[in-house]
Amino acid sequence: xxxxxxDVIIKPDAPSTLLLDKHADYIAxxxxxxxxxxxxxxxxxxxxxxxxxxTVMDLMGQLPRMNRQEIIDFIKACQHExxxxxxxxxxxxxxxxxxxxxQILCLYDNVDAIDVDKVVEYVKGLQQEDGSFAGDxxxxxxxxxxxxxxxxxxxxxxxxxxxxxxxxxxxLSCMNxxxxxxxxxxxxxxxxxxYCCTGFLSLTGQLHQVNADLLGWWLCERQLPSGGLNGRPExxxxxxxxxxxxxxxxxxxxxxWIDKAKLRTFILACQDEETGGFAxxxxxxxxxxxxxxxxxxxxxxxxxxxxPVNPVLCMPEDVLQRISLQPDLLN
Amino acid sequence: MCVTxxxxxxxxxxxxxxxxxxMRVVKDITNAFKRNPNIDEIGVIxxxxxxxxxxxxxxxxxxxxxxxxxxxxxxxxxHNKLLLYRQRKHWLDRETLVDITCTLLLLNPxxxxxxxxxxxxxxxxxxxxxxxxxxxxxxxxKFPKSPETWIHRRWVLQQILHQFSAVxxxxxxxxxxxxxxxxxxRSQQLSDYLARTLHQEMKVCSDAACRYPSNYNAWSxxxxxxxxxxxxxxxxxxxxxxxxxxxxxxxxSDHSGFHYRQxxxxxxxxxxxxxxxxxxxSSSKHQSNTVPSSSSHHHNHGQxxxxxxxxxxxxxxxxxxxxxxxxxxxxxxxxLCSDLxxxxxxxxxxxxxxxxxxxxxxxxxxxxxxxCSSNGSVESVHFNNSDPCLPEVGAQSCAGxxxxxxxxxxxxxxxxxxxxxxxxxxxxxxxxxxxxxxxPPALLSEHNFVSSILxxxxxxxxxxFAMAYKKxxxxxxxxxx
Ligand SMILES: [Zn+2]
Numbered sequence: 001x002x003x004x005x006x007d008v009i010i011k012p013d014a015p016s017t018l019l020l021d022k023h024a025d026y027i028a029x030x031x032x033x034x035x036x037x038x039x040x041x042x043x044x045x046x047x048x049x050x051x052x053x054x055t056v057m058d059l060m061g062q063l064p065r066m067n068r069q070e071i072i073d074f075i076k077a078c079q080h081e082x083x084x085x086x087x088x089x090x091x092x093x094x095x096x097x098x099x100x101x102x103q104i105l106c107l108y109d110n111v112d113a114i115d116v117d118k119v120v121e122y123v124k125g126l127q128q129e130d131g132s133f134a135g136d137x138x139x140x141x142x143x144x145x146x147x148x149x150x151x152x153x154x155x156x157x158x159x160x161x162x163x164x165x166x167x168x169x170x171x172l173s174c175m176n177x178x179x180x181x182x183x184x185x186x187x188x189x190x191x192x193x194x195y196c197c198t199g200f201l202s203l204t205g206q207l208h209q210v211n212a213d214l215l216g217w218w219l220c221e222r223q224l225p226s227g228g229l230n231g232r233p234e235x236x237x238x239x240x241x242x243x244x245x246x247x248x249x250x251x252x253x254x255x256x257w258i259d260k261a262k263l264r265t266f267i268l269a270c271q272d273e274e275t276g277g278f279a280x281x282x283x284x285x286x287x288x289x290x291x292x293x294x295x296x297x298x299x300x301x302x303x304x305x306x307x308p309v310n311p312v313l314c315m316p317e318d319v320l321q322r323i324s325l326q327p328d329l330l331n
Numbered sequence: 332m333c334v335t336x337x338x339x340x341x342x343x344x345x346x347x348x349x350x351x352x353x354m355r356v357v358k359d360i361t362n363a364f365k366r367n368p369n370i371d372e373i374g375v376i377x378x379x380x381x382x383x384x385x386x387x388x389x390x391x392x393x394x395x396x397x398x399x400x401x402x403x404x405x406x407x408x409x410h411n412k413l414l415l416y417r418q419r420k421h422w423l424d425r426e427t428l429v430d431i432t433c434t435l436l437l438l439n440p441x442x443x444x445x446x447x448x449x450x451x452x453x454x455x456x457x458x459x460x461x462x463x464x465x466x467x468x469x470x471x472x473k474f475p476k477s478p479e480t481w482i483h484r485r486w487v488l489q490q491i492l493h494q495f496s497a498v499x500x501x502x503x504x505x506x507x508x509x510x511x512x513x514x515x516x517r518s519q520q521l522s523d524y525l526a527r528t529l530h531q532e533m534k535v536c537s538d539a540a541c542r543y544p545s546n547y548n549a550w551s552x553x554x555x556x557x558x559x560x561x562x563x564x565x566x567x568x569x570x571x572x573x574x575x576x577x578x579x580x581x582x583x584s585d586h587s588g589f590h591y592r593q594x595x596x597x598x599x600x601x602x603x604x605x606x607x608x609x610x611x612x613s614s615s616k617h618q619s620n621t622v623p624s625s626s627s628h629h630h631n632h633g634q635x636x637x638x639x640x641x642x643x644x645x646x647x648x649x650x651x652x653x654x655x656x657x658x659x660x661x662x663x664x665x666x667l668c669s670d671l672x673x674x675x676x677x678x679x680x681x682x683x684x685x686x687x688x689x690x691x692x693x694x695x696x697x698x699x700x701x702x703c704s705s706n707g708s709v710e711s712v713h714f715n716n717s718d719p720c721l722p723e724v725g726a727q728s729c730a731g732x733x734x735x736x737x738x739x740x741x742x743x744x745x746x747x748x749x750x751x752x753x754x755x756x757x758x759x760x761x762x763x764x765x766x767x768x769x770x771p772p773a774l775l776s777e778h779n780f781v782s783s784i785l786x787x788x789x790x791x792x793x794x795x796f797a798m799a800y801k802k803x804x805x806x807x808x809x810x811x812x
Contacts, residue, residue, distance in 0.1 A: 006584070036407045037402075037403045037406060037407055039407075040406055040407040040410045040411075040439070041406070041439055043410070043442075044439075044441055044442045044443055044444070044479075045441075086444075087443075089414070089418070090414035090415070090417045090418045090444070091414070091417070091443070091444045092417075092443060092444045092447050094443065135482075138447065138450060138482075138486055139486065139489070140482045140485065140486070177686075177687060177690045177691075177694075178683075178686070178687075182551065183547075183551055184551065184554075184555065186554050186558065186594055187551040187554060187590075188547065188550065188551065188586070188587055188590035190547055214807060217803075217807075221679075221799070232545060232547070232586050232587070233586045233679040233680050233683050234545065234584045234585075234586055234678065234679050234680050235545060235586075
């Protein structure tokens with residue numbers, strides 16, 4: 001009769017303190033130890049992988065441990081004729097990796113290393129008549145790409161180069177009855193897409209268009225008895241979704257609606273005490289992706305060992321202050 | 332086949348040797364497809380080391396397997412080969428490109444650039460669109476979520492749609508004599524082809540949905556397909572809604588599957604709530620685009636509707652049928668939802684479905700009320716005065732449902748309209764045909780449903796969701812006019 005609620009049980013001996021040094025060692029060593037097969041499997045998203053690693057290092061105050069020059073040279077080699085960036089050398093350019101490249105250059109305060117005008121031209125060229133953005137020249141449409149486009153332009157200070165009104169119109173057309181957003185009009189609400197859409201509306205100054213109470217409600221219902229958050233009803237809790245939900249709540253000014261202490265316990269339990277790094281759930285394999293979102297989540301929850309993180313761009317606040325970018329938040 | 336490849340791949344000395352051996356395995360995969368065009372699943376066979384004299388590519392019935400030991404060599408090798416080609420550092424002929432992208436994508440389907448190479452091959456006619464849909468389908472048997480595979484499918488389907496509309500355009504241009512005959516045939520073939528493709532896409536989505544629960548990419552693809560390939564085709568939406576009934580009943584935790592059902596439901600309701608194109612009557616202006624037909628309130632209030640012209644009467648009939656259909660859909664959906672919630676306690680998905688359906692009803696009602704108040708006709712005024720116009724139906728039905736929550740299912744059956752209150756000749760004609768008015772959702776019946784769950788169910792999750800639903804009714808629905 002009935003089923004158990006889908007959740008995890010946090011064991012009493014799960015990590016309950018933040019192991020910052022271990023995480024920094026884990027990320028610093030990550031690039032070296034990978035075998036060729038593993039490297040190949042994930043090369044299609046390398047640029048984002050580097051952004052995850054560098055951002056979490058910066059949040060922990062450990063950015064100088066990474067090889068700045070090597071990374072900047074790599075980024076330069078990934079810019080294409082069209083202005084867009086690919087995930088790695090020889091791959092095709094895409095908005096996803098264009099944003100990651102620009103984010104990394106902002107962390108290093110070195111946007112001048114690339115041809116900025118061409119990047120802007122690339123982003124602008126991907127906007128469609130209905131205001132949406134294609135991810136690349138092949139035309140796939142997704143609200144994630146709307147976020148990538150405005151985030152890239154906001155970081156470069158060139159937001160006025162696109163039709164913002166139309167872009168907003170499209171994102172709003174993806175809003176659902178539960179206050180959430182999906183990838184396209186009619187698609188299911190999803191915490192990752194909600195993060196992109198609330199982030200988009202923050203960067204375009206349109207957060208008043210969100211039904212914050214209704215959306216906040218849905219987002220809070222993502223918290224499970226373990227304290228972890230899932231991305232949709234009846235999915236397991238996950239550190240990365242915990243970030244997306246938490247950041248969205250922060251953006252719409254409803255972060256106090258969830259049980260912060262319980263979420264902190266869940267995130268801390270996802271650390272690997274031996275190897276360092278965070279996994280999606282307690283006991284699983286760690287990776288840089290969940291390590292960033294674990295640390296960034298703890299930062300949003302107010303952990304003072306970590307630099308404050310910006311909920312919209314998932315970058316250290318001091319980096320955004322440097323470029324005078326302050327995305328709106330509701331209160 | 333590759334007699335030596337498996338045994339010696341690891342210890343192959345020179346780069347050239349490795350190249351020859353790896354390319355043999357790639358060819359083995361290509362040949363497997365030639366030998367059996369009906370391969371319907373791919374997988375990796377756990378196998379620690381090479382077995383002498385045997386290919387690592389195994390074909391058993393319609394399943395294609397790759398021995399695990401060889402994947403570690405094969406993938407990096409072909410991966411780098413394609414990237415060198417992409418950087419114009421190494422030339423590959425088209426046939427090789429077809430073969431290695433196939434191998435690559437079956438092993439690592441999120442390698443975007445490999446799909447892009449195939450898009451270029453498709454554009455220059457080296458590959459055909461069906462073949463790529465097939466390759467994607469196979470990749471999804473092992474990687475049912477793979478976003479890039481779904482993205483590539485949408486691109487391929489767009490190409491098919493472009494071809495289709497190009498033919499349709501050229502058909503419009505010359506429309507005389509024999510040409511027309513040939514064109515008609517070609518056009519028929521194309522629409523058959525499109526219908527087959529649509530059907531096949533639905534199947535691919537179902538398979539992927541069964542392989543991975545709450546598969547966001549599979550279900551949002553399915554929505555995309557309907558939006559692009561079945562726009563305005565109510566029959567397709569109807570058939571989908573019927574076939575989903577069993578599916579959701581067997582997957583009560585699958586939020587994405589339920590969302591798809593909500594999408595279909597909403598599309599059908601929207602379609603039904605639009606007045607048919609033939610709005611020839613003078614009174615049609617204020618009746619367009621609304622769900623409840625004026626006839627319904629005549630039923631409820633027992634009012635005769637003066638002298639309708641013939642055309643108006645026909646329009647009224649149509650509206651009445653549509654309105655009844657809408658009520659019926661809502662009634663059946665809420666009933667299905669109640670059944671599932673009671674049979675499978677503690678599923679957030681089912682409660683979320685209930686919210687969605689109730690919200691749709693609530694929204695429709697409000698839209699109608701707004702429409703009425705923005706209209707000055709006598710009839711509209713009457714609608715407003717009889718406020719709430721549609722809830723009138725709801726008020727009657729919730730009395731019935733109030734009892735039904737105690738488990739007496741029969742009360743939920745459609746209620747019969749009281750014949751005595753219907754002097755209108757058109758209405759009595761309807762009655763003779765035995766039209767029943769099903770009970771739509773209502774706030775009171777929802778509260779009663781929640782109470783009955785709280786009174787009878789001990790499952791803590793079920794109680795938590797019931798309480799949340801009650802709170803949602805009070806705040807989200809209750810705060811709206
Ligand atoms: Zn995750």
